Amino acid sequence: xxxxxxxxxxxxxENAVAGDRSxxxxxxxxxxxxxxxxxxxNADGPRILGFPRFYWLQLAFILLGVGATTLVYQMTxxx
Amino acid sequence: MWRDHELEIAxxxxxxxxxxxxxxxxxxxxxxxxxxxxxxxxxxGRNFGGWITWFLVGGDLYTAYTFVAVPALLFASGAAGxxxxxxxxxxxxxxxxxxxxxxxxxxxxxxxxxxDFVRTRFQSPTLALLxxxxxxxxxxxxxxxxxxxxxSVLKTMGVTGSGTLARHLPxxxxxxxxxxYTYSSGLRAPALIAFVKDILIYVVIxxxxxxxxxxLGGWGAIFDAADAKFTKTPAATDGILLNANNQxxxxxxxxxxxxxxxxxxHSLTGVLASKNRGVIKRNMSALPAYSFxxxxxxxxxxxxxxxxxxxxxxxxxTNDNNTVVPLLFDKLFPDWFAxxxxxxxxxxxxxxxxxxxxxxxxxxxxNIYREYLKRDASPAQEAQASKIMSLVVKxxxxxxxxxxxxxxxxxxxxxxxxxxxxxxxxxxxxxFTRWFHRGxxxxxxxxxxxxGLWMLYKIVNATTGRHFAGSNFPLSExxxxxxxxxxxGFVAVLVNLAVAAxxxxxxxxxxxxDGGDGTEPSDYFADxxxxxxxxxxxxxxxxxxxxxxxx
Numbered sequence: 001x002x003x004x005x006x007x008x009x010x011x012x013x014e015n016a017v018a019g020d021r022s023x024x025x026x027x028x029x030x031x032x033x034x035x036x037x038x039x040x041x042n043a044d045g046p047r048i049l050g051f052p053r054f055y056w057l058q059l060a061f062i063l064l065g066v067g068a069t070t071l072v073y074q075m076t077x078x079x
Numbered sequence: 080m081w082r083d084h085e086l087e088i089a090x091x092x093x094x095x096x097x098x099x100x101x102x103x104x105x106x107x108x109x110x111x112x113x114x115x116x117x118x119x120x121x122x123x124g125r126n127f128g129g130w131i132t133w134f135l136v137g138g139d140l141y142t143a144y145t146f147v148a149v150p151a152l153l154f155a156s157g158a159a160g161x162x163x164x165x166x167x168x169x170x171x172x173x174x175x176x177x178x179x180x181x182x183x184x185x186x187x188x189x190x191x192x193x194x195d196f197v198r199t200r201f202q203s204p205t206l207a208l209l210x211x212x213x214x215x216x217x218x219x220x221x222x223x224x225x226x227x228x229x230x231s232v233l234k235t236m237g238v239t240g241s242g243t244l245a246r247h248l249p250x251x252x253x254x255x256x257x258x259x260y261t262y263s264s265g266l267r268a269p270a271l272i273a274f275v276k277d278i279l280i281y282v283v284i285x286x287x288x289x290x291x292x293x294x295l296g297g298w299g300a301i302f303d304a305a306d307a308k309f310t311k312t313p314a315a316t317d318g319i320l321l322n323a324n325n326q327x328x329x330x331x332x333x334x335x336x337x338x339x340x341x342x343x344x345h346s347l348t349g350v351l352a353s354k355n356r357g358v359i360k361r362n363m364s365a366l367p368a369y370s371f372x373x374x375x376x377x378x379x380x381x382x383x384x385x386x387x388x389x390x391x392x393x394x395x396x397t398n399d400n401n402t403v404v405p406l407l408f409d410k411l412f413p414d415w416f417a418x419x420x421x422x423x424x425x426x427x428x429x430x431x432x433x434x435x436x437x438x439x440x441x442x443x444x445x446n447i448y449r450e451y452l453k454r455d456a457s458p459a460q461e462a463q464a465s466k467i468m469s470l471v472v473k474x475x476x477x478x479x480x481x482x483x484x485x486x487x488x489x490x491x492x493x494x495x496x497x498x499x500x501x502x503x504x505x506x507x508x509x510x511f512t513r514w515f516h517r518g519x520x521x522x523x524x525x526x527x528x529x530x531g532l533w534m535l536y537k538i539v540n541a542t543t544g545r546h547f548a549g550s551n552f553p554l555s556e557x558x559x560x561x562x563x564x565x566x567x568g569f570v571a572v573l574v575n576l577a578v579a580a581x582x583x584x585x586x587x588x589x590x591x592x593d594g595g596d597g598t599e600p601s602d603y604f605a606d607x608x609x610x611x612x613x614x615x616x617x618x619x620x621x622x623x624x625x626x627x628x629x630x
Contacts, residue, residue: 028172035165036330042321050299054320055378058164062370065168069175070364077357 090418102260143228153380202594211446222476339496355607519582527575
């Protein structure tokens, strides 16, 4: 869809510069890559609460994801 | 048959009707001046805060897929079905990185669909049309999966007949009710119902994951029972761990599913309906609570093995694995609680079905109706076209249920994934770079879609001989001397990307005209309160808005 006739509003420069770039964002690749590495968790032992490693370790990756997204959010939000 | 389940049926029907009432009432919730505008009907006023977004996006992601399809896969194949957990882990950081940009550029330009974005970014109505059609078609099998989920519950309660029509009649009635309140209330209906749905589901799940293992001798015993079953079967592909042949399949399924999920038009609907970037980002930290539940629900597939559940049969004599979780509940829960659990599964399938059909309808209206059929459509006419299209999409999903019959219901979602993944270069990468030539993106789409559909066609069900029987392609078909399999969508999107990249180089070298770019870099960081280029109406700020405590 095309914008209305108002000439495209020039963006405040500080907005464009601040942008979204932050080295903290690279942390997010950890919970994206680690859960795909099957060799890390494809084993039965050790068991925790009856769960083979295959299951408890992958459930634990959820915490890794929560930790990384929370940290990046806190570090990059505008103050 | 059904007389054994009277109490379950009564509770299911009461809860189902109560929720339908809420669906109709939702039209009055956070009432706007008019519902006859796509931003209101289709995006709930673009004004949802943290809690609503949490329930809404969660309702999108955790569906009959979670409660029926994934446990069924674990029940039959073991560890290979657990890919849903890494899938739902990697999705959130991905969304965090990618979809906030989509939110910003959509906020600035008033986009409602991914095809709107592509239209402006690449100045190509053709590409936008392809993206729109892809989104609509890919959504249908996903909605069909929701239907299968409800059907599994109804089947367990014995209320389905044996003829073709009698078998699907209860579903058709349920869907007619759903269609009626989606039509009248738009996105507000699933957003409001999602609260009820999630409360029901949390209760059921918490009871299930604590009570059931105690009845079955603990999780250790459950895993041992599953192990014993898989060791006995002649098939080498199952087991409580992965084997040498399905690890590639495992991680390509997880990655492919995650990439597909945020390309689905309905995921975008949930994201665009939130009021600022912070709401989305905070939700990406809070939503994984659902992933934890998903993992435990998946393991109910093993609990069913330990409990000695025998799945009901399909009309053709094969096992209907979708019924294992409902049967497990029937066997181990008191009747009244089984009824509550069935209602949770049924309602849990309706919410996403409503959101998906709204998203697909928005695609039709914005990118086909307004672009090609009625260029001067008023906002009211747009909203009307969307409402009617939402009915058509649900009908399309019914056809999928009747005509596509994969061995596992999860393959309905995975086939949808193969289709939607072909929009990755234009929509996903398009958010970061305008490097691709618009013609090259069309070429990549054609190559990826063609290859993907051909591979899906080649997957034949060994017992019924029907095509489109799954989404894992045996590499031996290509002459590799191996039993390894791989997710079709993953291969198809790689080919899509390669073709798009090579074609871009060729088109640039031969100086074929490319479109411009209707967006500018700062559009991708715009936030609530920044100027909008489009004259989207704003809802009156709701006075009784939900508080936003996820901070």
